[in-house]
Amino acid sequence: MEMRMSEDTEMGLDLTPPLPPLASSLHDSHLRSHCSACFSPLPPTVLVNTNPSSSFLCYCSPPCSASDSPLHFSSAEHHLFLLLRHSHPSTAHSSDLRAALRLLHILHLPPLHTQPLHRICGLLTNLHHLISPSHNSESDETLTRIRDGGKAMAIARCMRDGTEFSGDSKLEEALLCLVLTNAVEVQVNGGSALGIAVYDWCFSWINHSCSPNACYRFLLRSPETPQFSGESRLQIIPGGNDEIEIQNAVRSKSESIEGCNVHGPRIIVRSIKAIKKGEEVWVAYIDLLQPKEIRHAELWVKYRFSCCCNRCNASPPTYVDLVLQETLAHSLNHIDDNMCREEEIRKLTDYVDDAIADYLSVGNPEACCGKLENVLAQGLPDEQLEPIEGKSRANFKLHPLHHLSLAAYTTLASAYRVHASQLLDLHSEMDGDELEALSLIKTSAAYSLLLAGATHHIFLSDSSLIASIANFWMSAGESLLSLARSSLWNSFVKGRLPFINLSSLQSHKCYECSLADEFEANFFGSQAHNGGLENISKQFLNCVSSITPKVWSFLIKGHHLCKKFKDPIDSNWLQKMETSKIWDFQAHSGCTAMDSSSWDEESTGGYEAQRDTNQERKNLFKLGIHCLLYGGFLSSICYGPSSYLTRYIRNLVDGEESLTGNSSHEMD
Numbered sequence: 001m002e003m004r005m006s007e008d009t010e011m012g013l014d015l016t017p018p019l020p021p022l023a024s025s026l027h028d029s030h031l032r033s034h035c036s037a038c039f040s041p042l043p044p045t046v047l048v049n050t051n052p053s054s055s056f057l058c059y060c061s062p063p064c065s066a067s068d069s070p071l072h073f074s075s076a077e078h079h080l081f082l083l084l085r086h087s088h089p090s091t092a093h094s095s096d097l098r099a100a101l102r103l104l105h106i107l108h109l110p111p112l113h114t115q116p117l118h119r120i121c122g123l124l125t126n127l128h129h130l131i132s133p134s135h136n137s138e139s140d141e142t143l144t145r146i147r148d149g150g151k152a153m154a155i156a157r158c159m160r161d162g163t164e165f166s167g168d169s170k171l172e173e174a175l176l177c178l179v180l181t182n183a184v185e186v187q188v189n190g191g192s193a194l195g196i197a198v199y200d201w202c203f204s205w206i207n208h209s210c211s212p213n214a215c216y217r218f219l220l221r222s223p224e225t226p227q228f229s230g231e232s233r234l235q236i237i238p239g240g241n242d243e244i245e246i247q248n249a250v251r252s253k254s255e256s257i258e259g260c261n262v263h264g265p266r267i268i269v270r271s272i273k274a275i276k277k278g279e280e281v282w283v284a285y286i287d288l289l290q291p292k293e294i295r296h297a298e299l300w301v302k303y304r305f306s307c308c309c310n311r312c313n314a315s316p317p318t319y320v321d322l323v324l325q326e327t328l329a330h331s332l333n334h335i336d337d338n339m340c341r342e343e344e345i346r347k348l349t350d351y352v353d354d355a356i357a358d359y360l361s362v363g364n365p366e367a368c369c370g371k372l373e374n375v376l377a378q379g380l381p382d383e384q385l386e387p388i389e390g391k392s393r394a395n396f397k398l399h400p401l402h403h404l405s406l407a408a409y410t411t412l413a414s415a416y417r418v419h420a421s422q423l424l425d426l427h428s429e430m431d432g433d434e435l436e437a438l439s440l441i442k443t444s445a446a447y448s449l450l451l452a453g454a455t456h457h458i459f460l461s462d463s464s465l466i467a468s469i470a471n472f473w474m475s476a477g478e479s480l481l482s483l484a485r486s487s488l489w490n491s492f493v494k495g496r497l498p499f500i501n502l503s504s505l506q507s508h509k510c511y512e513c514s515l516a517d518e519f520e521a522n523f524f525g526s527q528a529h530n531g532g533l534e535n536i537s538k539q540f541l542n543c544v545s546s547i548t549p550k551v552w553s554f555l556i557k558g559h560h561l562c563k564k565f566k567d568p569i570d571s572n573w574l575q576k577m578e579t580s581k582i583w584d585f586q587a588h589s590g591c592t593a594m595d596s597s598s599w600d601e602e603s604t605g606g607y608e609a610q611r612d613t614n615q616e617r618k619n620l621f622k623l624g625i626h627c628l629l630y631g632g633f634l635s636s637i638c639y640g641p642s643s644y645l646t647r648y649i650r651n652l653v654d655g656e657e658s659l660t661g662n663s664s665h666e667m668d
């Protein structure tokens with residue numbers, strides 16, 4: 001099945017009203033912190049008043065409790081909790097089982113033998129794909145999960161009815177497969193997934209593409225939230241060959257299923273490209289900044305289908321897919337040896353993944369930065385390259401746009417920031433440490449800017465990456481802004497820094513572009529005048545390409561790896577990659593160590609140094625504001641002008657955490 005446009009549409013418009021879920025369930029980890037009906041965070045008083053032994057779920061308000069708790073008991077969700085508490089007390093991930101039980105209860109399905117289990121309520125169950133045994137262990141895990149889960153659901157239903165379990169759990173398995181195939185993770189305000197929800201065919205029939213033209217967002221609507229006006233009509237209609245299925249679906253829509261979760265998290269589909277009437281609408285089910293092989297593996301594991309979208313079928317592969325797995329051979333002797341290449345890529349992948357996983361679990365940012373920067377600069381370390389049969393091995397390096405490089409920049413930006421705050425926490429009284437911390441924060445900002453610039457280059461050839469790119473620009477902006485406003489600059493010029501006001505947009509408004517006006521118009525809800533993506537992007541790139549050269553050499557001073565990037569915004573150097581020696585990196589011992597000695601010379605330079613320092617900060621601030629507003633502009637295309645991101649950016653722009661204290665009196 002598929003969904004198509006019923007009329008022509010522009011980019012950045014809602015294609016559906018907020019659609020309520022058929023069923024939703026919080027992940028186990030959020031059961032005590034969020035309302036099980038509407039998914040809103042619970043007020044602290046609710047937590048206190050909830051007796052954990054009497055109920056497994058919490059509600060924010062009487063209406064949520066009144067609408068949801070009957071279903072909790074009648075669907076046997078309650079009994080499932082009792083059952084799981086005895087069998088797997090600590091490792092319960094029961095949200096999919098609970099959503100399946102709830103669905104099973106509200107659907108009032110006819111007896112099994114009168115209907116095929118291929119589709120239930122118009123939704124694909126993928127039953128035959130998911131439970132057919134296969135040769136790889138991944139599928140066996142899924143099979144076990146479905147068999148065990150179906151059985152637990154069936155037993156819980158028997159407990160509810162006071163009957164004996166007959167051993168048959170086919171129907172429960174089918175419902176669980178339906179949930180695994182159709183449920184989406186509910187994420188709001190950029191946080192982690194709160195739970196899952198299953199929507200009717202209006203959303204569930206929208207197919208995946210690796211180059212989608214639409215995206216979706218969630219809207220929480222607790223009973224207190226007023227309905228807002230201006231909701232869109234449904235502009236997508238079912239397509240495909242199965243007329244009967246379509247008629248059934250449309251009929252079920254008008255009847256509206258009894259008991260569906262009226263307070264549950266709603267979903268809104270929105271266009272990220274202009275779409276013509278009759279064209280199919282696609283969303284992405286996975287992260288799109290991954291090469292084809294990884295996307296396919298993920299789609300297969302999660303949804304059991306092989307993607308044949310335009311991007312996947314392109315021959316030759318699209319530019320984006322080429323660069324995401326581009327490598328550079330250090331020694332060309334073995335370049336034809338595909339076996340060798342694959343083996344090397346596998347090792348590189350393991351090495352980068354391990355370094356990132358180590359950092360996330362152990363939290364040693366310094367060690368992680370060292371490893372990642374070495375592998376980016378030189379490929380695998382020597383000890384990983386034992387020769388085969390006496391032949392020395394080709395050493396492959398990652399292209400700066402390789403998906404592992406992108407993952408590495410993301411981690412480096414975070415790790416340098418964490419390292420800085422660890423340093424300040426430990427010995428905040430020492431001057432030298434403050435200098436080094438500032439240096440680390442600079443490097444963190446450099447990596448976020450590099451990441452945004454690099455992925456923007458990819459975005460230029462595939463605009464469906466817009467949501468990821470919006471995020472990268474916003475993080476770069478946030479990072480640059482907090483660097484510009486850091487109080488650590490005082491240690492740089494021995495506490496005599498003249499005051500500059502970096503707390504509001506107005507004092508440093510850019511007259512070269514209309515980003516700020518665009519943002520204000522968005523923020524105050526006047527109809528987004530949509531300067532047009534192309535127009536705004538052009539203005540933005542003009543501004544940042546003139547500011548970046550003023551700050552880049554300063555940002556990367558003393559940092560040997562970053563120096564290899566001539567300019568993070570101008571991607572001309574990328575095109576020369578294959579042939580030139582730009583990337584040829586001479587091993588520096590300790591390339592992560594900050595060269596803070598060069599700072600001391602400058603910091604003794606008196607008034608001029610202070611003035612220069614403030615000029616750098618103004619430029620960093622200006623660049624940061626541009627990145628932030630542009631990221632906000634892109635995100636308003638994906639999530640609408642009134643999303644939490646707009647407020648978040650507003651707060652960052654008007655940040656109060658700018659210079660305070662002594663420094664402000666130095667000016668006169």
Ligand SMILES: [Zn+2]
Binds near residue numbers: 036039040
């Ligand atoms: Zn609620």
Ligand SMILES: [Zn+2]
Binds near residue numbers: 210211307309
């Ligand atoms: Zn695809």
Ligand SMILES: [Zn+2]
Binds near residue numbers: 513514
């Ligand atoms: Zn500008």
